[in-house]
Amino acid sequence: MKKIKILLLIIPFLCFSQKEKIKQLDINLTNYEYPFPVRFFDLNNQRQLFKMAYMDVTPANYNNKNIVLFHGKNFNGAYWETTIKALSKEGFRVIVPDQIGFGKSSKPDNFQYTFQQFAENTKKLLAHLGIEKTAVLGHSMGGMLATRFALMYPETAEKLILENPIGLEDWKTVVPYKTIDWWYESELKQNYEAIKKYQMTNYYDGKWNADFQKWAELGAGWTTAPDYDIVAWNSALMYDMIFTQPVLYEFKNIKSPTLLIIGTRDKTALGKQWASEEVKKTLGNYAELGKKTQKAIPNVKLVEIQNIGHLPHIESFDQFIKPLIVFLKQ
Template identity: 70%
Template structure:
C-alpha cells in the first residue's frame, strides 16, 4: 500500500508539473510574428505553383567578412531560431550566414495547399541565394534540412562549395519496412499533439531521457501553435511534409554528390520515421546513427565523418562545443 501511495503522489506531482509547463505556453500565430528570432527577419517573395508566398530568412553580415558564406537549413520540428548560437560562432569567424525558413515552416507562409518536394524547397532556396547575389556557398542541413541540403547539392553542385550534414534524416529508406500511410493519417497524428506528447517524443528520440530546461524552448514553439484556432492549417502542412520525407528518399543518390562533405553525427540518435507502425524487432533496426553515419560516409565521395559519442539528434543544441569545433575546422580548409 505504501508503494502504491508513493506512486500515486508521484503521478500527481508529474501531472502538476505538466500543467504548470503547459500554462506557460505562449499563443503563437501562424507565422510566429509574436516570437522573436535571434536576428532581424526579412521576407523573400516566392511565386510558385500559381500562388504567392513569403519566405522568411535571416541574413547576417559580419564586420570582418572573410568572403565566404554558409546557409543553415532547419529540421522538420524546428525553424531558423534554433541556429542562434551557431550563427554567433560563425559570425565571429567572418562568415556571412543565411538562415531561411522553408515554406510551411517558422515565419514563412503556411499554404492552404502545396505540392511539397525537396526539389521545390531547394529551388526556392536557390532563388533566395540568387536574389542575395550569392554564387557559391556552404550548405549545412540538420535533420530534414539534411535531406534538403543533399538534394540542393545534387541539383546545384556549382553553387555548393561545401556540404555539411548534421544528423540528417533519410540515411535509410523507411518505406522499405514501414507501411505507407495516407496524408490524412499524418494529419490526424498532428492534430493530437500536446505539449507533453511533444516533450516525450523529443526526450526519448533526441536526448536519451536526459532533459535540460533550455530544451523546453523548442517544445514550447511547437506546442504554442496548438493554442491557435488555425492550427489545422499548420497540422496539414506538417502532414504534407511527412509524406514528402517518407516518399522522397535521397539515400540512393549520395554517390552523386560532388561537393566536399562533412558528416557530424551524434551516435546516440535513434530518429526514424514510422517506428510506431512496425514490430519491435524491426524498430530495433531503425535509426541506428552509430552505424548509419559510417555507411553514409562510405557512400558520399570526398566525405569526412565526425562522430560525437553519447550525443543525440541535436549536436548543435546538446553539445555545441563538440559540434562547432569540427565545423569551423572543415570550413577553414
C-alpha cells in the same frame, strides 16, 4: 485518504499552470522574436504567392565565405542561434531561411511539398542576395534538403555539411505507409506534453534542461492556436514528402566536399513504431548509419560525437562547432 483527495484536487491545477506557461503562437510566429532581424522574400510557387522568411547575418569581419543553414522538420531558423553567432565570429556570412510551411514563412492551405521545390526556392533567395557560391549545412530533414540542393546546384554548393540527417535509410521499404490524412489527424493531437516526451526520449536520452525546454515550447505554442489545423495539415504533407522522397540512392553523385557530423546515440527513424519488432531493431542506428553513409559519399569526412543524440548543435555545441569551423576553413 485525505492526502489522496488533496492530490486529486491539485493535479488539474498543476497541469493547467504548466499549459499556461506555454505562450500561444500565431501561425507565422509574428509574436515570437528571432535572434537576428528577419526579412522576407516573395516567392511564386504553384500558382500561389508566398513570403519566405530568412535571417541574413553579415559580420564586420566578413571573409567572403557564405553558409546556408537548413533547419529540421520540427524546428525553424531560430534554433541555429548559437551556430550563427559562432560562424559570424569567424567571418562567415550566414543565411538562415525558414522554408515554406515553417517558422515565419507562409503556410499554404494546399501545397505539393518536394525537396526540389525547397532547393529551388533557396537558390532563388541566394540569387536575390547576390550569392553565387556557398557552403550548405542541413540538420535532420534539412540534411535531406541540403543533399538535394548540392545535387541540383553543384556549382553553388562549395561544401556540404550534414548534421544527423534523416533519410540515411529508406523507411518506405520496411515500414507500413501512412496516408496524409492519417498524419493530419495525428498532428492535431499534438500538445506540449507529447512534444516534450518525444524530444526527451528521442533527442536527449531522457535528459532535460532550459535549452531543450525552449524548443519544445516553440513547437507547442502553435498547438493551442485557433489556426493550428493549417500548421497540422502542412506538417502532414511534409511527413509524406520525407517518407516518399529518399535521397540516399544519390549520395554517390554528390560532388561537393562533405562533412558528416553524427551524434552516435541518435535512434531517429520515421515510422519505426509501426515496423515489426525484428525490423525495428535495425532502424535508426546512427552509429552504423554514419559509417555506411561515409562509404556512399565520394569525398566525405565523418565526425562521430559519442553519446550525443539527434541535435549535436543543441546538446553538445562545442563538439559540433569545432570540426565544422575547421572544415569550412580548409
